Amino acid sequence: MEYIPGPRSLSEHPDRFLNCQEAIADAFRQLAEQEVMAGWGEIEVAGALADISDFHLLSLASNLETERMIEQAIKERREIMSDRYPDTLDGRYFVVRGRLWRKSDPALDEATRNRLVTDLMSARRAVRGAKGDPDAIAKARHLVDDAKVALGERGAPWWEDGAPDYNRHMAKNTPYAEWFANRGK
Structure with a gap:
């Protein structure tokens, strides 16, 4: 040509x-x-x-x-999710049934975040597909944990101000208790 x-x-x-x-x-x-x-x-x-x-x-x-x-x-x-699963004011957690869950590190670029979310979803499918095989389940759960750590949802907190991590804590038992009790009022 x-x-x-x-x-x-x-x-x-x-x-x-x-x-x-x-x-x-x-x-x-x-x-x-x-x-x-x-x-x-x-x-x-x-x-x-x-x-x-x-x-x-x-x-x-x-x-x-x-x-x-x-x-x-x-x-x-996102609008539905933010109403249903509100984010804490500092953006570190979202709340599901009163429990705090750490959000992904906002410093991750979009391509990296998307790749890690894809890895996480694949690892979760591997856990589901490994039923009955303890070794495969353990390996798949390890992959889930690796992806969540890389996303910043587990492991060392991604914020650097020294604030403690309240991941998986009930909001009412944390410094977020007042905010959680008063949201939507």
């Missing part, structure tokens, strides 16, 4: 779209000629290329819409 030059202008430049058309025109004509030489009719080739272009545009638009819908669903889920 023929070399296609890169952009000659910034993304905001009014001629950028025209420059893109000029950059791919020769390769486009070459592809069309190859198809005609292979035995396809010129109208068939032009229609096929137009359809491929349309499908590609629809795919891009669909991907953008899907991403928007996913972001909206995540936002709504």
